[in-house]
Amino acid sequence: xxxxxxxxxxxxxxxxxxxxxxxxxxxxxxxxxxxxxxxxxxxxxxxxxxxxxxxxxxxxxxxxxxxxxxxxxxxxxxxxxxxxxxxxx
Numbered sequence: 001x002x003x004x005x006x007x008x009x010x011x012x013x014x015x016x017x018x019x020x021x022x023x024x025x026x027x028x029x030x031x032x033x034x035x036x037x038x039x040x041x042x043x044x045x046x047x048x049x050x051x052x053x054x055x056x057x058x059x060x061x062x063x064x065x066x067x068x069x070x071x072x073x074x075x076x077x078x079x080x081x082x083x084x085x086x087x088x089x
Contacts, residue, residue, distance in 0.1 A: 045072050
């Protein structure tokens with residue numbers, strides 16, 4: 001029974017090392033951090049857009065809406081990894 005436990009423990013250690021090695025090789029922590037920052041930027045853009053929509057729906061005036069969209073596109077280009085593929089500078 002003890003030998004079976006040691007064998008299982010060795011397999012578990014090897015499997016854990018394999019997962020850690022794959023994560024390091026594929027740089028998953030760096031990728032996840034970039035996508036987390038991208039999601040955060042999208043959240044900020046959603047809040048800003050919702051604010052402007054509520055402002056317009058309630059009779060408010062916006063001087064130049066293109067400034068909002070230009071800023072949003074610039075933030076997307078800077079912070080979101082997939083956008084860098086398609087955006088030109």
